[in-house]
Amino acid sequence: MKKIILLLILILITFNTAISAITAEEVIMQRDENEYVKSARVEATMIINNSGRKLEKKMISLSEGDTALIEFTNPMDRGTKYLKREDNLWMFFPDAEDVVKLSGHMLEQGMMGSDFSYQDMMESEKLIDLYNFEIIAEEKHHDRPCYIIEAIKEEGAEVSYYRRVSWIDKERFIGLKEEMYAESGKLLKEVVVEETEKIEGRWYPMRTVMENMLRKDTWTAFIIDSIEFNPDIPEGTFSLESLQ
């Protein structure tokens, strides 16, 4: 009898180890599967808070792979459009009636004055190829059990943030919080997912708040009002002509 109990304990321990032996890469891949969308139509609201002054912007975005078209719909910015194709970003301001290509240092600026830089918005590559991942701890974040995964950039990889620390829901495989660090170790940005929802079988972040840690009293909330996966996108949507 003792032997059987011992065997059972042994089996249980082995089984448990097998479960917890999920690697950081596997967690990241599962998260990417959840959060990476092939194509989508999103209606969203962006609330920009700067020292107590709040600005609300509404937008509709269409995305397919690494191309996306965003059009602002709130009265102040109505008609302002952004087109992203691979690593290129163009902007159309209706007042100027001109298409401008954003490049270089301009991409580091906050989009429409928000805490999301153009580069943050453009990041569509899967991080798995660019960073080395490690599970550094497991803890609860707002009552959800999480893996805390540290990502350090691969040598020579061209990425904006040297180190990222992510809190990923152990069961839903969705990122709930992420800290982005400079190479010097300084915390630059913090993203917190405040609301998630299960849509078409996958957990998706619905309200995300980004904070620029180098500036006091500023944060930007990105709220998804509605999302449709794999919508019908008319041909020519992602052309430069569609911007005007």
Add this chain to the structure above:
Amino acid sequence: MFLTKLALRNLTRHKKRTVITSLVISFGIFIFLVSDSLMVGLSDMSLDNNVDLQTAHLQIMEEEYWANKDEMPLDNLLKEDNKIIKEISNNPQVKAYTPRLYFTATINNGREDYPVKVIGINTKKDVEVIKLDEYILEGEMLQEGKFAIIGKGLSELMDFRVNDYITLLFKTKEGTYNTIDAKLIGLLDTPHPNINKQNVYIPLLLGQNSLNTGDKVSRFLFNLETREQSIQLAEQFNRRFSQDGMSLKAYNWEKLSYEMLAMLKQGNIENLVMLFIIIILATAGVINTVILSALERLEEIGMMKALGLRAYEIVYIFVIEAAGIGIIGSTIGVILGGIGVYLLKEVGISLSMMTGGETTFGIPIAENIYGGWNPETFFFIFIFGILVSVLASILPARWGAKKDPVKALYHK
């Protein structure tokens, strides 16, 4: 001779008219001389400031770097410990040289950020080429360590004081964000507004370590015995580089200041436009006076014609009269202009006072502008004043001279 005497007597007979017309001409000449002096002063001082505080006499960099130098890229850099640079710096015309590393960043004070140009300098060698140490307003010159110095304008904008810590956010060569937290140990107040508002100086080593560029630098700056030597020396260095099949290139001060020279050239065009306006003004004044005097003196013209004077002799009288007015106007103008230029040269004028302190239109002068002295302009404008006056008088004089003497006598 009689006609000339008559013409000259006319000048004194109609004193008011002579004085007013002369004043119109002299005012135009005065404005032109003063503005020309300002332009010359502005041009000289801009170039001096730019060469002394930004470009030095000569720079050496990779040819591909030059093409994109305004973006301050982190590729096409040079080795700091550079054999060929050491070798050519033995040239007796070279007084000193220094390596510099340029990159862009945003400076942050915890509330807001602002784009700046960061320059990593060799704390010992740099002062031998660019004398920033002479412009320390507060604190001390840059030292090795996690230190920085910035301009007064930037410190006011970002509310930084000496001993505060500044944060610089930038991207390394691989496009990865990095930061430098450096203690502000000095504030600069240079006569170059761009340096005061945009530049952050840090030790070269701190820059190299934070950007992961190793022992690389963007350019070498050279200080020569005189500015003029740089043209010939750059050619000499370039011959040497091409002989050795190197992609290095030396740029003389003129090439390094080409944007400014273009701007100053633009200024010269503006000066010409102003000259044109002054000509029109003076010409209108002279024409007006001659027509009025011809009208007033129709009877006199009629009498002269009745006495047997020919039309060309009457035109001659008017032209000599106008030349007299031109000489008086030009002389007064040149004297007034001389006083104006002297004052401008000695006392100067504040550009920020003229523009309300808001902007200096990108002109690299933060102090008073001092006028330049250009004797050729004085000579040119003196002759020009007389010529305009003479030419402007011919047409109306001909119109008067052609009048029928009987009608002219009884025109009332």
